[in-house]
Amino acid sequence: MLTCDGLRMGGTIAIIGAGPGGATLARLLSGRGFRVRLFERDASLDARPQGGSLDLRPDSGQRAITAAGLDRAFAARSRDDAKAFRMIDSMGSAMPGAGQDTHEDAGPEIDRADLRAMLVEALPEGMIAWDHKVDRVSPQGDGRWRIDVAGRGPVVADLVVGADGIGSCVRAALTDVRPIHTGITMVAAYIRPELRRGSALSDFLGEGSVMFAGGKRTIFVQRCARDVILLYYSMAVSQGWPRDAGFAVDDHAAVMASVRAAYRDWSPELLDMLTQVQDGFHLWPTSVMPPDYRWESRPGLTMFGDASHVMPPFTGKGVNLALLDALDLANALSCDPARPVQQAVVGFERAMQARTATEIRACLRVGRYAYGIDLGFDLGEAA
Secondary structure (H helix, E strand, O other): OOEHHHHHHHOOEEEEOOOHHHHHHHHHHHHOOOOEEEEOOOOOOOOOOOOOEEEOOOOOHHHHHHHOOOHHHHHHHOEHHHHOEEEEEOOOOEOOOOOHHHOOOOOOEEEHHHHHHHHHHOOOOOOEEOOOOEEEEEEOOOOOEEEEEOOOOOEEEOEEEEOOOOOOHHHHOOOOOOOEEEEEEEEEEEEOHHHOOOOHHHHHHOOOEEEEEEOOEEEEEEEOHHHOEEEEEEEEOOOOOOHHHOOOOOOHHHHHHHHHHHOOOOOHHHHHHOOOEOOOOEEEEEEEOOOOOOOOOEOOEEEOOHHHHOOOHHHOOHHHHHHHHHHHHHHHHHOOOOOEHHHHHHHHHHHHHHHHHHHHHHHHHHHHHHHOOOOOOOOOOOO
16 A cells, blocks of 8 residues: 555656646645646646636635745735725625625735746746646556546556646546536626726726625626736626627627626616726636535545635635645645555545535525525525
């Protein structure tokens, strides 16, 4: 039976996905003497947009950053004043105290692209295999796992960790349970550059973020690094929208017509201010895993972050949970050299599953209140 020390001395850990979670785990494990290979489908760090700003919280995301020895790098790239948050109703009036329960422990903000770049830059040269899309993982027959990479030869590893997000191929080898669409798709857009400073929206926003809310609908606005302002329209549409509606996401006029129709009972002045966006939209159909689902552990295979427990961003904890998962898994594999690897992995999985069941319920309670989402899960009582 492979022990944690045996894995460190002669085995290989393959991490699928070089997002914030996967890169954090790679940093932690490589710093503790493990041989790590990191496979990423993107061709490079800048191959695609990474999204907006994230807050790293003291009890989760920042703990992992500290353990990775990246406190100074994080302080240099993050913005403490950007954690300011307030809510405005659909007529433009302030909602004092609203939403503070999901932001009371907010930490400094950092753009997702900057966070990922910080983590990737801290890894040993050549650790990440860019442009490696993993199609499938399968048991090798000798306790190890075969990784099939599109257009390339297979790779074998002693432990495979899925940090490959909502479409995880590692999850497919562990469970038949799949993410469920919540009924809400977030449509991301950028305010036109000339309005980033000195405009009515810029004055409303300040340096942080604002949630405009009313009638079970929201528009979330945040100031990101380099003065960029990003908006998220939360649309109650099918998972296949806008294709199902007969147009494409690059049809700016059609998308904006749908946005205006969705918020037609909001203040016209407010809606005018919130629709001055550039061409180019990014769709984020929000999904969630059932709170209580579990999987039967398989030797040499595990997963974490969105691969394991994707949830909507209603409580803003997704990346924090992924980084905390990475820290917990690294600790499980390194705290006792004589411990069997599978025992360490099972202990990690059970603790992660218990924690995220609570977090998913809390997230869906917010979704029920804010958007009327009801997927039929027992959400328990709010703490």
